[in-house]
Amino acid sequence: MPNGIPITAKEIGTEANPARPGQEHGTLTGWIQDLVFTVDHKKLGLMYLGMGWLFFVVAGTMAAIIRTQLFVPNNHLVSPQAFNSLFTMHGTSMIFFVAMPMIFGLANYMVPLQIGARDMAFPRLNAFSFWLTFFGACLMFFSYVGAPGLYGAGAAPDVAWFALAPLTSRAFSIGTSVDYWSLGLLVTGVGSVTGGINIMVTIFCYRCKGMTLYRMPLFVWLSLVTMFLVVTFLPPLSAAQIMLVLERFFGAKFFETQAGGSAILWQHFFWIFGHPEVYILVLPAFGVISEVVPVFSRKPIFGYPMMVAASVMIGFVSAGVWAHHMFTIGMSSYSITFFAFATMVIAVPTGIKIFNWLGTMYGGKIRLELPMLWAIAFLFQFLIAGLTGIMLGVAPFDWQLNDSYFVIAHFHYVIVGGIIFAVFAASYYWYPKAFGRMLNKKLGIWHFWLFTIGFHLTFDPQHIAGILGMPRRIYTYQAGRGWEIWNQISTIGAFIQGIAALIFVINLIVSARKGAIAGDDPWDAWTLEWATSSPPPDYNFEQLPEVKSRRPVWDLKHPEDPDWKFE
């Protein structure tokens, strides 16, 4: 117990029972009113995260149905139309209603605390952004009951999450499914952009005294780059969707091949959004890992300036790689070579981040607490994801692997194996700050191992299925193609992940009341959020802090050996 600060849950003393967020309002109606009208970044952050976990369960259930349908060849669990809706809604929900809200939620909660501010720059705009995001999700899910009615797939979007033209034109998509897709995402998109502006303004204009940009925690830096990408690259999606709405409702000819329009143009517009989007999702995950690994290795992050430079470089280069999703569309050799080159270039700053994290762990005293377990799993899995990404970036290899289960395996490795694992790390790390109580460790260990095993059982075999020729988005397959065993293992893994996720949700709920008291700083960490109570008061800090280094709380704990002497 160095310096008298407790470092594990067992050592936490029993201070007064900390209040749960919203507990001051007593009644249920008071609590609901508080959430509906709140403009507090902490409550909104938790609401974003709550929305994310809610849709995670919903979209995860869809995945379970998909995997059950694919368990055996020629299965008839769901109709082909229902299956198309399932994977469309699974993908769209996971990206826009799970992953995006989670990164906005984490940024909302932690950025003002980490920069020593009282709230976001525009609190009411913050609430507006959340409710728009939530409403967009409701609008899209309303498609299940709207139009053709309650009979299953009905009008739910069924054109894949990237809604290729001309499949989305009125001729080939009769009914309103495509309209729910465009309109739902247009609404959510406005919420994302306004939220992104808010976070960027907060970071630029509300840092506490002494916190220059080069003293910000890496999570804040990565949130800044992420929100820059949101603000710049969500509009192309909105523009394409506006064009699609004009085409479907007013007869415009943007992607109408009969009128000379180009189906390829949709793909360009979509992927100009779509590729930066995946960096939007992954950069905050890097931020979380950059917070967790140093604290649990007991060393500062190795090479802070390079980490910042690499992150900014990734942000800019991500604008120039989009057509690697289009290698098979029939582009010229020059275009393909250029995009393959750009894709491999961006792998360099991404890859060396792994080295920086490795360098942080090297020579440290690694505590294998739950946040660190998730971070370590992230490191191995993100390494693999990055390498399969390189394989896909080599265009000729991609000509075999594109649109196959290998690609599905690759991006789930990034999004689940990388981003979701980082979100779990963030949850175990910051839940004590938000709720004043530690998450239950035993449940956490079960959660970690079940989810990791389930994850690998689900997605490792999918690499092989892709190598053996299994394409994406098929509701069934013939026997004898060599795909059966890989699909079966994958389905079993999916259910194991589901059980693990359930354990986590139970942990979240139970620990809010029964978890061990956390205190201000249960992990012996160094950034400003740990300098206030758990949970923080509404105004965050009694007095706004002044900092002199990147680890202000380290400076406080080590007045004889402060960081600002060495930085």
Next chain:
Amino acid sequence: MEMNWNRGSRHGHERQTPVRFRRFSLIQRNRSILGVAALTLQNLANASAQDSTIRAVQNIFDPLSAPAEILYRISLLVLATCAIIFLVVAGLLTYAIIRYRRKGGADDLEEPPQVYGSAAIELAWTVPPILIVVVLVLVTARTIGEIQKPKLPNDAEQVRIIGHRFWWEVRYPKYDVVTADEIHVPLSDRSKRIATEFVLESADVIHGFWVPQLNGKTMLVPNHTNTMWVEPYKTGIYLGNCTVLCGAQHANMLIRVVVDTPERYQQWLNEQKATPADDQSVEEGKRQFIANSCGACHDIGGTNAKGVFGPDLTHFASRQTLGSGVAANNEENLRSWLQDPQVLKPGCLMPNMKLGDKQVQSILAYLRTLK
């Protein structure tokens, strides 16, 4: 596994293990060399020397065609590179976790040395990735050229493939042959190259063409023509899939590329060019076919049926499957299809024609004569 090619009596899809079919294909090839000699002499339409090895397991690491081999070579290089990177980095990670794990007790009282970074180390680990990227980009550029700008022999065959929802229109412009769903190409030889160029177009939405053992995938985009080429080294029936979501029956828009020996290929072309003979015994079926407006969507050479929305049926009975691969082309499946296509392929664009049993029977008999 059936070796004799008896059209119309296939039952579903065979399951095979790799070892078994490799042995069979050796036997098949030897037999076919003898068989073809016999055929040329006898000029039989029913070629029992056809290699009917169904290559259902399409492993991209088992290329059987020149472009697929080119892709395979670069894939091996990339895989090897990534494997080495993985072993090194994962090894270092594992080492760090084990070696620098907290030891507990007195050791915990002190924080480890607070190292902020090292420009030298960071430079050192940035240079190798850059070098790897440079090498990969150069190899990539060269391979792209090899695949996209191949120097095909002048007499390369050309097949025009037009994607529809949910079937493949197949045309041989040189020979004026139109068929559907089954593509025949001649076998190549490493000493004498015989290549086939596919010209890929679409009549409606974007589709994708992928037969891994022959080449990588290429999209079929409306208003935009793509080309690809194959140069297969082994006969057999290569299975593939449409790879771009095109609607409800995207999963059952299957590809069948039949690689024939050059002699058998010529024979097949001749069979396809011929107009089916008038068979009086199925005259009733032919009449029913026209009367029920089947000709509004389908084309049968030598009749008034000239529709283009659906597959050409002139030589329907010569194909191994119906519904672009969803079921074997036998009497039972054909009856089901005629009664209601939505049973075998729900969501396909052929509606239930509400045919009576007698009509189904007579049309069925007619269709099965269209060899």
Next chain:
Amino acid sequence: MSTEYLAAAETEWKLPSPRKVALILVILTESALFTIFVVAYLFYLGKSLNPPYPHEVLEFPWLGSFLLFGSSATIVLAEKNLKKGAVVGFHVWWAITAAMGFGFLIYTGFEWHKLIYEDGLTLGTNLFGSTYYSLVGLHASHVLVGFILLSMILIFSLTGKLQHRHHEHVEMVSWYWHFVDGVWAVVVLVVYIIGGNS
């Protein structure tokens, strides 16, 4: 842990103005939106399969451009007046700016009326129609929003609610208005100059 140790000192700590940063970001995001429509317009130039074609129906927007670019000049004058404290001058020039903006919208209305009813060009006629109306329409909607903002400022000022501390709000509205003008310059370049002869 107490925060006394972290109490702020008296030294200077300057951070950028939140409103300015926010508006710059709004301009960034709107520029990204407009860029896609501009790209679509340029991509489809000369690719329409049927008439009417741009060179047949487009006339160079002299009046509209004069109104819009002129209003950027008048808004600068209005701001100068406000800075000096000349409230009447501010009101006059600000009102002229709003009127010119509104005039631009009327001008666009007339242009579109001619295109639809005389030339038969609608959103669904051909690729030109789709890309033209969407791009020009998107811009016009931004002019409309700008006009509403200008009017709000004017009304607040006339009713005495505009204080000195709102000077940055006024400045931000004028920045937005300059941005809308900048977009118009791009539209003129792309639609009427580059594409005028297609």
